[in-house]
Amino acid sequence: MARWLAQLGLRLRSLFLKARVERELEEELQYHLEREIEERRAAGLTLEEARLAARRSMGAIAQSMEECRDMRRVNFIEHPIRDVRFALRQLLKHPGFAGTAIFTLALGLCASVAIFGFVDAALIRPLPYKEPLRLVTAFGTRPDLAQSQRRGYVSYLNFLDWRARNRAFSSIAAYDVRAGFTLTTSAGAQRVSGLRVTSGFFRTLGVTPALGREFHPDEEGPAAPPTVVLAYSAWQTRFGAKPDALGQTVSLQGAPHVVIGVLPRDFHFTMAEHAEFWATIRGTQACWENRGCRSLETVARLADGVSVQTATADLDAIVQQLRSQQPDPNPATAKLVPLREVMLGDVRPIMLMLLSGAGLLLLIAAINVVSLLLARSDSRTREIAVRHALGASSARLVLQFATEALILVAAGSVFGLTLATWGMRLLSSLLSPDMISRMPYFEVIGLNVHLIGFACAVSVIGAVAFTLAPVVRVSVSEPLAGLKEGCRGSARTTWRRFGSYLVVAEIAIAVILLVNAGLLGKSLYRLLHVDTGFNARRLATLSVSPVSVPPVSIRPGPGQAKAVDADREQPGALAREVAERVAALPGVEAVGYADLLPLSPGLAPSSGFQVVGRSAGGVIEDHPVRRVSAGYFTALQATLLRGRYFTEEEVTSIRRVVIINETAAQRYFPGEDPIGKSIVIGAPPAREIVGVVADIKDGPPETPAHAAAYVPFDQVGFGLVVRTLQAEEPLFPSLVAAIREVRPGLLVQGETSMTERMNRLASASLHRATAWLVGSFAAMALVLSLVGLYGVVAYSVGQRTREIGVRMALGARRRSVYQLVVGEAARLVGVGTALGMICAVAAATLMRRLFFGVQSWDAPTLATAAALLIVSALLASYIPARRAASVNPTDVLRAE
Amino acid sequence: MSKPTDLVQGTLDLLILKIIALEPMHGWAIAGRIRQMSNDVLQVGQSALYPALHKLEQQGWIDAEWKLSENNRRAKYYALTRSGRKALAKEAGRWERLSTAISLIVSRA
16 A cells, blocks of 8 residues: 555656656766766776767667656656647648548537437437336227327227226326317417316326426316416416416416416426416316217326236227227227327437438548548658657557547537537527427427537547548558658558548438438428319418317217207308308408318328118228318319219208219229219218319328218318418408307417418428438538548649659640549549449438338439539539649659 | 567566665666676666666665765665565565576476
């Protein structure tokens, strides 16, 4: 122990009292020298001779001193410090090289760290619930749909049975998908976001309120008192973040709700889309009392040790029990899907694609820097050979390279991380509030431990690569070759070839990014311009419902809603009144209404199709069915292919007629005229087909064409489409006012133009963001690879200056010099492009799910990408070619 | 044949320790004493001696002190530490065994 302390003491002394230690060392050796001289003097030599003899016998003092220093292990710290100083001096002497390398690294790091920030926020950061991987959503579905379905609905009564009877879940809760409340304040009534949940909702998620408490079981149900839990943001904006918010009341849906709690700040629930108010399922609502009205989605926590399979089996048994007990059309089987997949399933492939794109960009940046380093170590071969000859060990040289690499990487990382923070902030600001509410995990993006760890890992790998490059270069070439003047060793050509391989790789990567960016762009265009089957311009949309009935029923089965509303309303009467009122407004060209508007997200009510007079063949297929007004198709400006649209009379008396779309006609009546034929939609009696209309996009635009049918409207709540003469925006206030006048207590909401609806669709926004990002990566990759190409060609020209001079002296014309240089570049570009095309198509095929209406081998996109690359590459190689062609042969030969 | 300095370095450490064990000395005196005691066979130059001394000091087996030498100049005197004494005994024993073993093989016809 004492020995170790003594050693440490010595080392520290060597470090901090360096000057004194050096002096002592010198003095010690000086003493030895003097004794040597004395001895020789004593033997009879003169002072001069003695000195010479002594010096000679002692040999290289400097070396011994160095060895002594080595022994004191001082050099462990000395040398690195010296290396760093030397490396910094070198970099400052070559600012062009240093600047380019650092900038390139910063660019690559910025892109990958920024994207990784989003990937981290979405996929790596755990959800803000307790043990989120144990959470699932459970729903009932048909066995043939079970495989593909990720989300499904449950009715409240069924849910109660599930809650009471299940043994596989430690807790199960549900939320009503019909979100939103009407908040009445002194300023008037407004629509706010909110969700109705069962009492155990937050407990199931494992979320503890930041303030107050969550719901008690007796705060749910028909007789429950109205209570509400606030989201953190709502507490801040509406109650000033004051603790006395608890106990205050908020008027929701006309009833005063008592605030009992506030949720934690980091809480989010993707399906809630930024809900401000959370209330319970309480009071009476027709849908909740009807076992067939499926309006809830569930959240369940698996009990300890229970697997998804066991839980599914357990729930399935309950579902079958219920089916046998109740005569209602219950679903046939239960399905469980991990909650994480429901929330993130759509976003994962896009995130991965963006991460790969950023990764490729980083790779190009790294390759560029390696090329730069190789070119520079080429010009340093002399220096290195001299140091080698003076006795520097290879370890010292490697350490020197490593120090330079580390400094480059460190500088690049600092800049890259700074740029990345800005980049992330910029990208976050580009996300529309709509998108953020659908992807709430993107709300907080910033530098955190994961990102810094990622940046460090990348930096370390980069540092290793950047050390190895010059080291391999130097050790492969003959060590003494550098000392010879005008050396033209074979190593030089090897490295030139290696440099060209690097450029080929860069170009291939750039091609991959370009092609995929092009495909995404084209896919976005196709998405936005998909043939919707109607004219989306100058079309205003909104939804109307009496407050007591849900705005637009999501899934009433055929005939269900009728039974529900029969005692309240003459079905369709309200809609007809409103339509008449609106049609009379100035600026309105046509009006139509339907139970669900076109391009609606989510599940559509569907029923089985059965052609009368034909055997079903065992399987009755379900297709979406819409309930529409007589003027619906005219207002939409859809295309009538055969027959006619409904008459007013048919809709008023809800005749049993139907209009089918083109796909349905081709599916069920191939080669014959469907008009006049009978078909059973859902339940008998059959309906007569009176018209065939061209396909209208009912759901999200990326859904493929499917059969659909339209029957006369028979609901209470509806969606209204208004064809306007001028722009839609100015008309909304008068529209809404006119509708409210028809009946008191009507809820009018969601007024947007159809084009706005299309732009705001989840798929469109996500597509747009991805296309822009990959496009910018492609642009940066193109620039970087052009820089790399320029570098290699310029370097090669520099190497071959003499050869070119000789050629020109021998009579070659300028044009042949151009051909020589540009030809070399063209060869590189050609190989790189071909290679890149193959990889690009392969990558696009892997990601074909993300593209819409576009093939992975889309010829025009490939051709455009190739053309762009080739043209810019040739331009890039033009400059060195010009310089080569303007070489004066006599000057070159003279410099020999 | 391995580098000659390797073997010599290890044994040089042993020689230094042995010589200092009798009394503290400076580098010049140590070299002289080695030469004298080996009948001029072993001539240790400063290039080998001083690195060895510094290494031994770093290892804590010898201690250094600046004193006035016999020619009235300051010199760095090295003395054995307690752990140095233990190390000396161990190294001496090892050398015995090693050299006996080698002699056995080499002297056999």
